[in-house]
Amino acid sequence: MRRVRYESTGGPLFLEEAPVPEPGPGEVLVRTEAVGVTLPVVRKVTEAAEPIPLGGEIAGEVAAVGEGVTRFRAGERVTGLCFGHGYADYAVLHEAMASPVPGTASAVDAVALVRSGLVALGALDAARPEPGEAALITAAASGVGHLAVQLAKARGCAGRVVGAVSDPAKADFVGALGAAEVVTYGRDDWGGPFGYVLDAVGGDLLTPAVAALAPGGRLVAYSSGGGTIQAYDLLVGGKSVIGFQTARIARGKPELFEQWRQELWRLFAEGTLKPVVHGEFGLAEAAAAHRVIESRSNLGKVVLRP
Template sequence: MLRRICFAAGRSAEVGQAPDPVPGPGQLLVRAEAVGAGVGLVRLLAAAGERGERVRPGGEVVGTVVALGPDVAGFAVGDRVGGVVFEDAFADVVVADPRLVSPVPAEVDAGAALALVRGGLIALSMLRAGRFTPGESVLVTAAASGTGHLAVQLARALGAARVVAAVGSADKAGFVRECGADEVVTYAQPSWGDPVDVVLDGVGGDAMQHGVDTLAPFGRLVAFSAGGGSVDVASLLGDAKSVIGFTIGRLNRTRPELVERHRAELWDLLAAGRLHPRHTDFPLEQVTEAIELVAARANLGRVVLRTG
């Protein structure tokens, strides 16, 4: 029997017992070491709570393959993997689609690995989508988040001349400076400082237009927030600015070879000591506390639930 969490009436978590799942055709069974809790989970639970639904959501997982379903190639029992599962991520053992997980080096801590397998992949892929080149300047919104703090570190590691971190409150300034930010601004400030070449926006809403207004001529804003937002097209024209939409799901489905190169680059940067994923850990049973931390926008880096 394994522990499995079901969420009822919003963020109310129920820890129950369930039989070990059996992998079907084309599936892996993974014994989890760590599971991630992020803003996407908070939004999903809020929506489910409004509808009065009980949910067993998916999410990011790092763990070890313990069984293979029929017709699985490229993986073996004992492989360490990380990625995304669509359902029942908050459990000791999860069913995974091989297309959505990838190898994780044995020597990497589970919390650091969890931060990189999705948040790090998104951050690096956004910089590439924004055609960032060494010597350019970068502004990152939601810079203290699980993805944002890695985007700050990656911009610095890849040769940014100047990195600006945009955060919701000034008390996060020390954290993002430790991650490599040269300057820190808050969303409430009327100006976000001197123009930048690339903006990575994970906030949406009014932040999108603010980011566009901060772009230098020929600057690019990469939007990856699910929070929506709009931009005045006239504000793009005179200085030939552009807005690029981004989702890692589309990239993974259509350009898997590019995603694999980004993953390899992330592990290389980590091994070289040029990336330092930051995370706050909770035991699985304290999932409610972990979610409340994210919902309050008080987390610094990734929030990780340890299943050991």
């Protein structure tokens, strides 16, 4: 089979031939049809001290199951988070991280919707929205952000949703998702105050995001971008910061995780939630897909199609 690999930090991505992996106990082998490209994986390629397997969300058909697997059989379609080599013709998923793909959805729909949707929905729940509050969503044109804008509207979780983006050229796209206003990061006034902010950027953006909160407001941070917040900025106005990570919910509250999955597919089937795919790339074009994410030029999800 083919898979994408690199040999040194920041080094070029290349295709290589590799054996088809064998599923271990509790694992399923998936013939990969779509792979979601994420900012955390792109960052690890350029920042991690040692090369890592290129993983992430995958979707496809179960080719084989390992010992002890009871939820899936060969021939069924699944999606989930791969912690090994996911940029490949075949990839391994742990059974607990896999979920079925409805017959009406494509593999591209699945990788654009499920993982990014779980992050968006989980961050929204973590914010504990109160009726009528205004919401700010950063990286609003991203794979997660464009779903978060739609989910905040669909759930009635905000009296007004404002999307924040890096480039004014993204304003029309985010406005079409339902945002009442779109602002760029360089502005002094983001249209607040906001009851809560869902932040996928981090870094230098954290300070103005906290400043944009109303008294008692909550910043939900789910970015891999790091950053520092001054305690005094929180004390003034009784603001708070909440860190959100989907893996913790998947391990500790699997029933809630499954409820979120079902809600995402229900909203998708109703046409209320519409994942947008910025572009589809072949495995040999993985480096080009990474460049789209690095340049922050994507409108929606970037997908590899083995």
